[in-house]
Amino acid sequence: MTLAEARDLAFRALRNNGCDDDNAAAVADNMIEAERDICAAHGLFRLPWYVSSLRSGKVNGRATPRLEQLAPGVTRLHGDRGFAPLGHRIGLPVLAQSARENGIAALAYVDMYHVGALWPEVEWLAQEGMVAFAFTASFPYVAPAGGTKPLYGTNPVGFGWPRPGQPPLVFDQASAAMARGDVMIAAREHRQLSEGIGIDREGRPTTDPDAILEGAQLAFGGYKGAALAMMVELLAGPLIGDLLSFEAQQDDAGKGAAPHGGELILALDPRRFGDPDGYLERGERLFAAILEQQGTRLPGARRLANRERTAKGGIVVPKILYDSILAVMERP
C-alpha cells in the first residue's frame, strides 16, 4: 500500500465514524506519519481503537480545540473531548512563538484523547528550532516500584533537539519497559516477551504477553524508570489539572475508548539561552563523538531510515489488520 492509500483508508474510516474533515485529516496524517516511520504500534494498528472511541460516544469527532493563555509562558489547549492531533495543528505554533518570546514556554492539553506517539510533536517543534519535551499518561498499565498492580500509564517522554541541515534528534520512549502497543502486538502474534517486561495478576514475573495485559507492565530500568513514570503522571495530570491514569480508567467506565486526559509539552528556544550562535555546532560535536568514535547510532535513526524507505516502497499492512480496518470502515 502506498502511504497515500493508507492515509485515504484512515481518513475515510474516521470520516465515516463521526469525524469532521479537520479532525479526520489531523488524526489520519498523524497515524500515517507513524506508518511512514514503521512505528506499527501507533499506525493503522490504532485505527480500530480510534473508531471504537468515536462510536462509544466518549470522543468528539467534531472537536474544536480552544486556546487559553494562563501565564506569559503557559498556554492551555482545551481539547473539547477530541483526539490530540488537531490540537497539535492549533497549539504547537503558539507554543513555539511563546518560547521565542519568553525563552521557555509550556503548552498543556486538557480534555483530550491521546493515542498517538509523542515524537511527531517534539519533532515538529525541533524543526522550528526548539528544544522540546512532551509527556502524557494513559490508563493504569504499569506497576510502581515494588508494587504489583497497574497504576501508571506507559507514560512516554518525548525529546527533540534541532540539527542543522538534517532532521532533528528525536526520541520518544515509554517509561514502561515496552510500549503498550508492542505488548498488544506480541499478544496478537502469540510471541513470548523477554524477562522484565511485566508481571501476571499475582505479581509474578512472566514472559506471556496475555498474562502481562491482565497483570501489570513494569517500568524500564527498575525503580528509576518507575520514578520517571510517576513524574509523567504528575506532569500530565495534577500539574495541568487533568486526570491521572487510574482516574482516566474510571472516567472511561468500561467503554474501551482511548484514554481521556492531558499532555504537557515544553519548548525551550536555544536562541534565548547562552550560546545562540554555537548551540547547534556544540550539539553536533556530541553526535559526532557517538557516531564516529563509538560507531553506534543515534536515537531515532531507524525511524529516519524507515521514512526514506517507505516514501519509495510504501508499507505492508498485515491481512489481519487490514480486515479489522475494513470491518470498521462504515458506521454500523
Place this chain on the structure above:
Amino acid sequence: MTLAEARDLAFRALRNNGCDDDNAAAVADNMIEAERDICAAHGLFRLPWYVSSLRSGKVNGRATPRLEQLAPGVTRLHGDRGFAPLGHRIGLPVLAQSARENGIAALAYVDMYHVGALWPEVEWLAQEGMVAFAFTASFPYVAPAGGTKPLYGTNPVGFGWPRPGQPPLVFDQASAAMARGDVMIAAREHRQLSEGIGIDREGRPTTDPDAILEGAQLAFGGYKGAALAMMVELLAGPLIGDLLSFEAQQDDAGKGAAPHGGELILALDPRRFGDPDGYLERGERLFAAILEQQGTRLPGARRLANRERTAKGGIVVPKILYDSILAVMERP
C-alpha cells in the same frame, strides 16, 4: 559526630584551602545536607576532592556569581569558576520569582564546578511551591548505547513536586546505572558490583569497580537510560553554552579537579497552570495509591527517614575518610 561538628570540619577545610566565608559556608552546608540524609557519595566523602579542586587552581574559592537575564523566562548565572552551592543561594530565589511571573522559567549555571547532588536545589524549589527539574553533566564516565568508551557524565536528573504539610516529593537519579561516587566507594571498600553497572577497558561486562573506573559505566535500563544521558548532555552543555562531559575532561587537562561545566534548572509554578486550587490534592491522590494500595514507598523516603535519625543521633564518619579529611585540613 554531630552534624554541626561535621559542618565545622568541612567549613574549616574549605576556608583553609582558599574559600572565602560565603563560598565555604555554601559548600559545607550542601555537603552536610547530604550527610544528614546519609547520601554518603555527596557528603564528606567529596571534601578531599573539593580541596584538591581548590588547590589545583582550577576552582575559584572566592567566586562571586553574577546573574544575567537572557529572556523573560531565562536567567543565566555566571559561576565565576566557583562551586555550585553559592550559585543556589543567589540563583534559586530569582528562578522561583521568574516562574511565578511567567508560569515557567529556566536558570542556567555556566562556568561552575558541580560536585554535589541535585536534590538540594529541586527540594528547595519544591518547598517554594514549584515543580522543579535539574540536569547536570560531569566527566565522561558512561558509554553511549551500543558503545564501549566513556562519553557521557553520570548525568543525573532531579525532580521535585510540592506536598502539603510535609517535605516535597523529590528524586535525583543518575542516568548511569550507579552514581559515580557509589562506584568509587565500592572500589575503596573492595566490594564487587552487580551486573549491568559497567564494562572494562575492552568493553566486556564486569562487576569489578576498579575495572569499571578504568573502563566505562553503563546507563540504567539500556538504550532508554542512555538516551536520557544524551539529553542531559545537550541540556547542561550545548543548550546553555557550556561544556560537554568530554570537553570538561579536556578542560581539566589532568588536574583532577571537579568537572567544569553547567547546570540547567527548570521551575514550573503550578499555580499558573490549569488547577491552582487542586493540583496538590490531585498529586496526593497518586501518592495515596502508591502508599496505601500498593504498600510501597515513594522516592526519597529513605532520605527523609535518615534525616530524622541523624538530627538526633548524628553521623558516623569512617576512620579512613576522617583521616583523609585531616590530611587536607591545612593548606600545604
